[in-house]
Amino acid sequence: MKKYLLAHDLGTSGNKATLYSTDGKLVSSKVYAYDTHFFNTNWAEQDPDMWWRAVAHTTKAILEDVDRKDILAVSFSGQMQGCVCVDREGIHLRPAIIWADQRAQIETQELIKEVGIQKFYKITGHRPSPAYSIEKLMWIKNNEFDVYQKTYKMLLCKDYMVLKLTGKYVTDYSDASGTNALDLNTRQWSEEIVKAAKIDRDKLPMLIPSTQIVGGVTREAARETGLAEGTPIVIGGGDGACAAVGAASINAGDAYGCIGSSSWIALTVDKPIYDDQMRTFNFAHIVPDLIMPCGTMQTGGASYSWLKNQLALYEVSEAKRLGISPYTLINDLAKQSPVGANGLIYLPYLLGERSPRWNVNAKGAFxxxxxxxxxxxIFRSVLEGVAFNMNTILNCFKKHTAIKEMIVIGGGAKGELWRQIMADIYGVPILKPNFLEEATSMGAAIAAGVGIGVFENFKVINQFLKMEDKIYPIPENQEIYTRMYPIFEQCYTSLVDVYDQLATL
Structure with missing residues (x-):
């Protein structure tokens, strides 16, 4: 009789529950969508109880297909850099402030003043930023002191689900490395940063490995989810780190890229990679003792989506009539443009930019x-512009380590044209696995399997993931892109002052 691992991927727009058999097969998946409350220009909050309803609903739906006694363990991948304040009874005290929230700008400057930006980067592997958890908790202390006083622990998204299932207040190293409070070198909460933040150290949860069994499903949680009481809960990790496992980036030197709404390139290494301009950052991997350097751009796949919605209305209509994806028609048209898009350059900064620019005022441009x-x-230039920007991230890493090839995941990796463009611009072969949009849940499921001893180690990903295609760089294309790339970089730098002026309008 088959046995199963259940993984929940708690994203920004919803939760996806995915069931895997222990022999590496995807058995079933269920999705529950939820909303984000955006307000005050750059504030973003979600109701933690909504996450719980999503987990309970999708779990029950999964259990319609299998016997709950055959679920060996449950684990989580979750959106990172949030802030959930809970009391001693495990009740959240206010809506969760999620990763997209930028309100804690004053608190960020306080940390820079107290610690220094370079020193902070060397401790945490990240710049100080309103996007991170400790700055958000500082904001709560400064603006909602009654909530801060009642807070027993600050948790991340997936940690709150683990609390609801087990009653335990914990987080793993990967998620902790996205709080801006973890010393990445010691894997302990940084006393210097906690002191500078003027936060009570005991409000931070206990740190554990991503593969650790937190506890068993409580009687109350079993009633609400349908899981068998006592089912082991393995904590899992932050979504980016889980995705690394799901993209088979588990050994030092491995690299992968993701073309989702936001897009990134990440490596697996033994020690943090510190960029001299702090363009990239570092997370703790869910694989023990490894680090995941990363650079994330805001609108990679989102640029592709914007192109579809604003400039490809004919393709959208025609695709609906033909019963195919509009991106198929968009790609077919883009193929008709020569390499370099007849000298047209697209700057993919539709929501400002994180890595590599770190410029909230950056704007898109043709x-x-x-x-x-x-x-x-125009269509081809969008694909090339995103790849050029990702190449800037990749070049930060190439200074420190050799990159032989790259696995690419995410919806944008479906298109052969975009994968060829990436191969030509990055200068490395691009591999496409059989699963493009399951990496995060797959990583969490494998963490569960390792945690309960079903899998010896993370190398079992090779039973789950198979490479379906490998695209090599074309030398003549590389020659054109090598000439264009410095122009792309100059286009951005030449417009920095213009971006700042536009921001005042």
Missing amino acids: IGLKMESQRED
Whole structure:
């Protein structure tokens, strides 16, 4: 009789529960969507009870397909860099402030003043930023002191689900490395940063490995989810670190890219990679003792989506009539444009930019438009612009380690044209696995299997993941992109002052 591992991937727009058999097969998946409350320009909150309803609902739906006694363990991948304040009874005290929230700008400057930005980067592997958890907790202390006083522990998204299932207040190293409070070198909460933040140290949860069994499902949680009481709960990790396992980036030197709404390139290494300009950052991996250097751009796949919604209305309509994806038609048209899109450059900064620019004022642009420019040139330039920007991230890493090839996941990896463009611009072969959008849940499921001893180690990912395609760089294309890339970089730097002026309008 088959046995199963249940993984929940708690994202920004919903939770996806995925059931895997222990022999590496995806058996079933269920999705529960939820909303985000955006307000005050740059504030973003979610109701933690909504996450719990999503987990309970999708678990019950999964259990319609299998016997709950055959579920060996449950684990989680979760959105990172949030802040959930809970009391001693495990009740959340206010809505969760999620990763997208940027309100804690004053608190960020306080940390920079107290610690220094370079020293902070060397301790945590990250810049100080309103995006991170400790700055959000500082904001709560400064603006909602009654909530801060009642807070027993600050948790991350997945940690709150683990609390609801087991009654335990814990987090793992990967999620902790996204709080801006973890010393990445010692894997302990940084006393210097906690002191500078003026936060009570005991409000931070206990740190444990991603593969640790936190406890068993309580009687109350079993009633609400349908799981068998006592089912082991393995904590899992932050979504980016779980995705690394799901992309088979588990050994020092491995690299992967993700083309989702936001897009990133990440490595697996033994020690943090500190960029001299702090363009990239570092997370703790869910694989023990490894680090995941990463650079994340805001609108990679989102640029592709914007292109579809604003400039490809004919393709959207025609695709609906034909019963195919509009991106198939978009790619077909983009293929008609030559390498370099007839000299058209797209800057993919539709929501400002994180890595590599760290410029909230950055804007998108098409540079090089002329009377003979065609729609196919515009379409191709978007794919190339995203790849150029990702290449800037990749170049930060190439200074420190050799990169032989890259696995690419995410919805954007479906298109062969975009994978060829990436191969040509990055200068490395691009591999496409059989699963493109299951990496985070797959990583969490494997953490569960390792945690309960079903799998010896994370190398079992090779039973789950198979490479379906490998695209090599084309030398003549590389030559064109090598000439264009410095122009792409100059386009951005030339517009920095213009971006700042536009921000005042």
